[in-house]
Amino acid sequence: MDYIIGVDGGGTKTEAIAYNLKGEELGRAYTGFGNLLLNFEKANENIDLAITNCMDTVKNIDNKANCVYICLGLAGVEALDIKSKLQIHLENKFCVPVKVTNDAEIALASVLKGEDGILTISGTGSISYGLCNGKMERVGGWGHLLGDEGSGYYIAIEGFKNMIVEEDSNLPYSSFTKAFMKKLNIDKVNDIKGFIYSSNKGDIAAFAPIVVEKATLGDKIAKEILINAGKSLALTTYNLYKKLGFKGEVSIGIKGSILTEVTMVKSAFEESLTSHIGSFKFVQDDVSPTKGAFYLAKKLLYK
Template sequence: MTLKYQIGVDAGGTHTTAIAYDTAGRELNRAESGPGQINADYEHGIGNIADAINELINEIDGDCMRVLCGIAGLSVVGNAPLVAATISSKIGNLPTRAITDSLLALYNGLKGEDGGLVIAGTGSVFNGLQKGSIITTGGYGSLLGDEGSGYAIVVSAMKSALLSWDKREENALIPLFNNLFKVDNISDATAKFYKLVPAEVAAMAVNVAKLADSGDKDATAVIHEQALLLARDIINGLDRYEKPKPMKIALTGSVLANNQMLRDFMIDRIHTNYPEAEFSISNGENARGVIYDKSKDYRYFTNHN
C-alpha cells in the first residue's frame, strides 16, 4: 500500500521548516532551508520554500496529498492563490495552499478549536478563529504595525536611546547599542541600523529584554510599552468575537516564548478587559497546523481532472 502523507511548511523571516506527516499525524521527516518571508525577497523566499518541500518529496517514498504553506509576509504581498500556484509549479504541481504564518500557527496552537493565537517574533499579529471565521488584528508589517514584536522592541529602544542622547541624559540603552553596533557614538549607529533587514533588527530584542530583566528602567519602559500595544491588538480582536466568546489564547513566537516580562505585562492588561481569558504557550511546531486545516482551497499550477 502506498504511503499517504501531507506536508506543512512554516516559512519565516529567518528560516523555513517543512515537515511531512502521515494520515495519523505522525511525523515522517523534516527539512529546513533559508528565509521564506516573501515580502522582503519574493523569488528567494519562494525558492527556499520549494527547496524544503522538494527535499522531503525526494526522501519519502509515498504519495503527497497536499502541501500547506504558512508564509511570513503573505499578508503584505497578497494574492495567496497565485503564491500557492507558483509554489505548486516548483514542487511537481502538488495541490498547495498558501496562508499567513500566523494562521498556520493558529491551526497548530488551538488544534482546530475556536480561540485566538498571538504570534510575536520578528513581526506580530493576532488571529482568532470562531465557527470557521477568521478574525485578524495587527500584522501590518514593520512600518505600519508589528506591535510587541522583536523588531518593534528594538526600534522603540533605539528611539529611546537616541532621544536620551540628544538630551544628553543617562540611558543604559545607549551603551547597549554602541556595543551591538560597535560604534563609539550612538548617532553613528543609525547608518548601520538602516542597512539591517527586519530579522537582523529583531534579533537584538533579546539584549533589550536582558537589560530590562536586570532592572533598568528605560529598557523596562520599552518592554511595557510594546506589551500594552500588543495587548491592544488582542483586545481589539476579542471585541470582535460573537458571544459566547472563545477565551482560549495560544502564544507563540520567540518574543512571547522567551520574554516573560512582556508576556506578563500583556496578560495583565488583557485580563483588565477579559478576566476569563486563558493563555497557553504553543509548542511552536507550527508546520503541524496542516493536520488541523479543514479547508478544501488547495491550488494546482495547472488544471487537474
C-alpha cells in the first residue's frame, strides 16, 4: 500500500496525517510547534518526530506500507531561506520525495481540493489567499497594527473605540460598553488604556463575542460593527480576485470562527461580494490542512 503524509506545522503544534492514494486517513501524529521562526532546531525536531510517529502508526496497520511523498505546510518557512535545506534534510532522513511550502498554501488546497480559488480566513486575525493558474497571492494578513480588518481583533477594537466616542461625547453608555467594563472590572472608560496597551492581540480579540451577543440582541452600534467587518472581508477578497486576474465565477472558501459562525458578518460578506464579483461559489469544509498537503503531493506524484 502506497501512502502520502501531509504535515501542518504551526505556532503551537505539528500535525502529520497519512493518507492512502484515495485520500483516506490511515493514521496521525501530533508533536510540538512547527513554526521555524520560533526556534528552528526545536521545530525541526518536532517535524521529524511527527513524521516518524505517523509512519509508525501506519506500520501497525500494514508493515509493508510504502510512503511515496511527504508534503509540509509550515508557518514561517517563507521568512527564512531554509526551504531547500529542510527539504534535503527530510529527503535524506526519510528517503522519499518532499515538498516544503507555507501553511497558507496547504490550507487553501485543503478547502478547494487543490483547485484554483480563494480562501478568506477570519479568526483572531484575517487574511485572504488565492491560487490562479499556478500563481499564488495573498491580500491582508498584515497583523493587528497594520490590518486584520474584519477579524475578531477588529470587532473588539471597534467596540473599544466606541467606548471612547461615548465617553468623549458625554453620551449614555451602550449595552456592550457596560458589558466591556464589567468584563474588565472597571468603573471608568478611561481605565481601558491600561488594558489595551498592555495586552496582546488575542486578549483583546476575546471581547469580540460581547459585540456579537449585543448585536444579536439588537444593539444598533454592535450590528454596524459586524456588518462593516463583513464588508471589509469582502473587499479584501475582491482585491485578491483582481490581483490574481480571475474572470467570472470563482470558488471562495471561508475559514475562521468570525466568518463561519457569526451570521451578520457572513451575510454582509456574501452580500458585498455579490455586488463586487457577481457569481461565486462558497466552500465551507472543516478539513485538516494536511489534506491540502495530500492534494498538492498527489498532483506532484502524477505530474
